[in-house]
Amino acid sequence: MFSSPIWLPATLVAGALQAWRTAVQRRVSESLSLNGAGLVRYLYGMPFMTALLALYLVVFPTPWPRLNADFLLFCGAGGLAQIIATNLLISAFRYRNFVVGTAYSKTEAAQGAVLSFFLLGETLPPLSWAGIACGVAGVMLLSTGGRKLGLWDFVRALGQPAAVTGIASGFFFxxxxxxxxxxxxxVDTDTPVFAALIVLAVTVPLQTVMQGGWLLWREPAEMRRVLSSWRVSGQVGLLSALGSACWFTGFATAPVALVRIVGQVEVAFTMAFGHFYLRETMRRSELAGLILVAAGVILALAGTL
Structure with missing residues (x-):
């Protein structure tokens, strides 16, 4: 639909913001239930998301575009998938550390390439596929958490709860x-940022209703804790709104697989936050995995030139 170089800087910024938001959200998850920790990114993200759209319309006055009949359906489906993915990612954190949990979820780049081929008809050049393979090898190395594993040990590790939930999280992402x-x-507009903000403005309230309704039904007492955590949860909401605006801009202007491959740079930011913010130790194997991820991103970009 769109052809714009904005997807690359938007994706890089999105990776940094998502790593930051996930680090803060992990701390929130220590005092809230699974669904409570998931809800904060949508509930507290709504005011910031609304402000972003309003600011855009003030700076760039634009008529409201026509929306296709299936627009709301895809907003709801994408929003629900993100709720499930986020809950699975938080679960992965509880099994293993922050970096390892994120590493498993980043297999979404490979899963996204396959799914977008079958569901959207999007194709990538061979060099970009090589980048995907390199990136997946990198995140799998990161997933070992610094342990030396043989081939059979690695295969068995894939059956562990952290691996299952992390990979499932990547699938839903x-x-x-x-x-x-x-x-x-x-969205009938030639402006990708505007389209992304409109989708965000519709999707986040739907997510708030879906997960908030579930929380009120299944864990009504947890809602009070969610509301009382506003000081930290507000940070999650701000980072989530900014990050989602960047991700959605990337999805609006480039193939899903390419955005997700480049988005693997989030792993680098994740390691930085895990090391400096959460005080987790960085091992040599994690550094090697990081190099493979970076090489995968470079290969993927080279394949598009």
Whole structure:
């Protein structure tokens, strides 16, 4: 739908913001239930998301575009997939450390490439596929958490709860990207940032209603803790709104697989936050994995030139 170089800086900024938001959200998850920790990114993100759209319309006065009939459907589907993915990611944190949990979820780049091929018909050049393979090898090395594993040990490790939930999280994040891309294609405008903000403005309230309604039904007492955590949760909401605006802009202007491959730079930011913010030790194997991820991103970009 769109052809704009803005997708690359938007994706890089999104990776940094997501790593920061996930680090803060992990701390929130220590005092809230699984669904309570997941809800804060949507509930506290709504005011900031609304402000972003309003600011855009003030700076760039633009008529409201026509929306396709299936626009709301794809916003809701993408939003629900993101709720599931986020809950699974928080669960992975509780099994293993912050970096390892994120590493498993970043298999979404490979899963997204396959799903976008079958569901959206998007294709990538061979060099970009090599970048995907390199990136996946990197995140798998990161997933070992510094332990020396043989081939059989590694295969068995994939059956551990952290691996299962992390990989499942990546699958639903990939579905999120596809749903959001389809939603942006349903916005009749030639401005990708505007389309991304409209999709965000619709998706986040839907997510708040879905997960907030579930929390009120299943864990009504938890809602009070969510509301009382506003000092830290507000940071999650701000970072989530800014990060999602950047991700959605990327999805609006480039193939899903390419955005997710480049988005693997989040792992570098994740390691930095894990080391400096959460005081987790960085091991040699994690550094080697990081180098592979960076090489994968470079290969993926080279394949598009």
């Amino acid at each position: 990939a579905l999120t990207a596809i749903g959001i891309r389809r939603a942006t294609q349903g």
